[in-house]
Amino acid sequence: MSAPAPNTWQSIEAEVLRRIHSREWQPGELIPNETDLAVEFGCARATVNRALGALASAGLLDRRRRAGTRVALNPVRRATLEIAITRREVEELGARYAYRLLSCRRGTIPAAVAAALGLPAEAEMLHVRALHLADDAPYLLEDRWVNLAAVPEILAADLSRISANEWLVHNAPYTKGDFVFTAVEAAPEDAGVLAARPGAALFVLERTTWNGSQPVTWVRLSYAPGHRMRATA
Amino acid sequence: MSAPAPNTWQSIEAEVLRRIHSREWQPGELIPNETDLAVEFGCARATVNRALGALASAGLLDRRRRAGTRVALNPVRRATLEIAITRREVEELGARYAYRLLSCRRGTIPAAVAAALGLPAEAEMLHVRALHLADDAPYLLEDRWVNLAAVPEILAADLSRISANEWLVHNAPYTKGDFVFTAVEAAPEDAGVLAARPGAALFVLERTTWNGSQPVTWVRLSYAPGHRMRATA
DNA sequence: AAGTGGTCTAGACCACGCG
């Protein structure tokens, strides 16, 4: 007999994963409870709990008190996207970052933005349009509305030097964010800024953020044609 | 004095988050170690560890052994996308799901697919094209290459009844997946299938999956115009 | 060398939700 395995929670996670993949435990099937598995693996229940918790948060197990733990019938894979400051996103591509403020003024929001934020149309907002560049080529067009009731200090920021994106990340935490990814055909005015052909397919990310229940900002990021956003799971 | 808080790990996470947001702990700053925080909060170190671990995995703290825990200088927000079976995706929209197999035959892979999978060009592959529909309208065009060395059993599946998507989720687990999101202009042949105008902007998801080190499948999902993919953080 | 986070243990209590 070799020495027993160290029984880390990762090793138990791997063993459980093996049993799922090998169909030893079938989709939908109830697996033994934590106490029994702890005995089988010769470890503490907390260790089993950690391993099963990780698999549950990965979508491979369904766990419910009293009802026990089952192998997920329809495993939902979760892909994690890392959303960094645009400046760092560009720098990590190995490109030189530049930034240009296009316009910045107070105004009232379009109905669609008001609806997304849950604000009245007459709310005091700051509208910012800015272009982010990578190696002098247009990289991303930022079209943003900031709720001045939530972040009045942004009026004192010099948005021609620091992007609203970066200023907000450093100065306006948010507790909740909604992300929507779409593809749109470039509108003529956006195409001009992005050096794209009108009608070109643009990858667009719309983000709405709240701090607690207070809406903070709505932003539409239109990437230059050909952009690829990566994720891993 | 009121009774002490129950000191769940969530309550400690919330308190640490409050200190970060309030700038009591500044970006880049070293925060007290787990032992000291456990004393301050009047709880076990494991509880502090769990709370700080959650914040670190959310990207708000940087933790390193010996070096301690710092407030992240550039918090990287992580958005989680749930990737379900297409059938369920449609059904959860409240629409009636339908599926149509367009073509299915063995063949050799294009160079780009071979490169993504890390396979030689002459690998034995199955090429599947299929259309997923929501309420009889084209929803998603699936263009897939399956590595027959990894999943020979798929030849026995009736892919005119169950989609390759669904068959693979239930029969071919993967351990690693790469996702790429882009926007492309609809090619004439794809536009026809999707009932879209040639040149329309399509939201595209390319996924490459491996089981261990063995490539399993490469798939390109082209959504009908107007598709919105949502995520939360 | 020494201090930090990472993890395991054994035990306990509790919240939830099915029957």
Next chain:
DNA sequence: GCGTGGTCTAGACCACTTA
């Protein structure tokens, strides 16, 4: 009611990394 997972505790050992 009661079995399940969820969590907390107190203590211990270890791994990593920086000084």
